[in-house]
Amino acid sequence: MTQRHRPTIHEVAKVAGVSISSVSRALNGNTSNADMVARVNAAVQEVGYVPSMVAQSLKTRHTGQVAFAMEDIGNAAYLEMVRRIQPTLREVGYRLLLHSTGADAEDELGVLASLSQNYVDGLILCPLRVTGRHVEALRHPAVPVVVIGLLPDDVPVDNVRADSRVGARMAVEHLHEAGARRIAFIDGPLDTVPGRARHDGYRMGLEACGLKPDDHLIRFADFQFEGGRHSARDLLTQHPDVDAVLGANDLIAMGAMHALRELGRHVPGDVRVVGMDDTPLAATSFPPMSSVSLGSADRGRIAAELLLRRLDGDGSPPERVTVPPSLTIRESSR
Amino acid sequence: MTQRHRPTIHEVAKVAGVSISSVSRALNGNTSNADMVARVNAAVQEVGYVPSMVAQSLKTRHTGQVAFAMEDIGNAAYLEMVRRIQPTLREVGYRLLLHSTGADAEDELGVLASLSQNYVDGLILCPLRVTGRHVEALRHPAVPVVVIGLLPDDVPVDNVRADSRVGARMAVEHLHEAGARRIAFIDGPLDTVPGRARHDGYRMGLEACGLKPDDHLIRFADFQFEGGRHSARDLLTQHPDVDAVLGANDLIAMGAMHALRELGRHVPGDVRVVGMDDTPLAATSFPPMSSVSLGSADRGRIAAELLLRRLDGDGSPPERVTVPPSLTIRESSR
């Protein structure tokens, strides 16, 4: 692997017999002389010149890079976001940097702080928890930031939200309509943004249906399959009259479906199940599982679009977009 | 969003009452005078100085960035890789850039070419198809490259492989031992690296078991759920004697499980099913699905480690690592 010398703009200039300024202009389309452009291009070909992003960045003060920070790319919701963010940015020439922070708030703050290093032009942040220090850091970001998730109203950054409160409520109402009366809920941690919102939505749903809330029917499971399975097993053993389970995400709900099967309960005959996030897991499960889509893909796309507007120099006040949830009804709750 | 002036090393120097060289040295640990270090650090705090990555990169000629290019981060195998690559790189201070090329060979070549822009120090490439132009581009990469996937022997880059040929053979042998005699195979496209290898492995497996290959029992499905479902439905309708289905990945195999259920065939009683990649889908399916792990996580980690060695200046000859497959037997094939 011989580290060949990378030709610079000077080599091109020499070969073309012009000045480096002319080369720069020709390459950036700031010249009207067609002959000049042709000569420069020929020289570029000849020496195999490729502009240095780094030098350009130092001069122009932008990098063509955007970062996306979330807890774990392994989470289907974040994955959906990335899959939309990347092409949206890429279309206009931005590259995407990925930060999986592993639910470490310290790490997220580190990302926020490191923005001052100016290695990216903007950031899309999807925090699992929003602390006071987050808010503080978001007051004076070194580059434009878009936050996906709930944010205090006075934080001056663009903000894209899901409405998982309404989503959870929709699920409960649907289960009620389908005939369920003892609707259990397996949530994620209450101190996370989605955990809190879904909990509230569940309660709201019960009220809207005239069902009495019963805290014994609520469990917490860290958003994972095994947690859902354990919680559901426990739940159904202690409360055999439960006739529906809402999972705070599809993994939890899938775990619950497995537990139900192990307990010999039929889905949806004995117990109806609904998940949240509407990931591929839901569509491919057996029976296919109803799930509340929180529009992860849309949130990703919209966040990217908002950020691009800022990067274009848009100075209008921070925007707040809420993506409505939608329920996909499949066999598990019919 | 007031674009405040970012303090430079000059401000720090002025406040500390020293030269910019001293600031640089103190910050990079190239000074032994403790007093100097203290003064500089104090000044850094005072003005809120954060070094510019870009300026550092221009000078030092490295960026602290590594790119990972694959077809689609939505694919579970690539996802697993990313999940290991990122922390491995991050641990030593590298950031990860993501290129989802969307199975566009042109795009992959673009990534390879753009390496000359020196916006990254290295690349991990996981091509779905390897063309002559890939090979050509890989002969003189501008920065170290590690390829995950099959590669001609004479291409001088580090290379991490799965052995999906052996993996597919293992699956066939397992199905045979379990009692299957008419083992069908739903593959991905034959012109992809994994599609080809798995096809060969399937044939090898049949031979090893003394089963007669029958091309009618092979279908192609583009590695997706619906493809697997369609193919399986078609297959089982035309060949009701099929008693086992191997899917070239878990999505295909899941699709097949659904088709079987729709056809009223019991898994594993009537038809045994095995998938490949051993994704979360397999473990959470019902019944839990046997699957051949091709070590995606390990391949990702190893690729990252190999790349880090190169970035450390290791000049030894290109290495070739093959990660062995392993079969996880679950209910679907018992």
Added chain:
DNA sequence: TTGAAAGCGCTACCAC
């Protein structure tokens, strides 16, 4: 040990 100064490769301003 410290400071002055020379670039890294580029853009953009200024005269011509």
Added chain:
DNA sequence: GTGGTAGCGCTTTCAA
């Protein structure tokens, strides 16, 4: 329209 030239913010010689 074209060519000098002054930096962008940093690291790293080189002398003192």
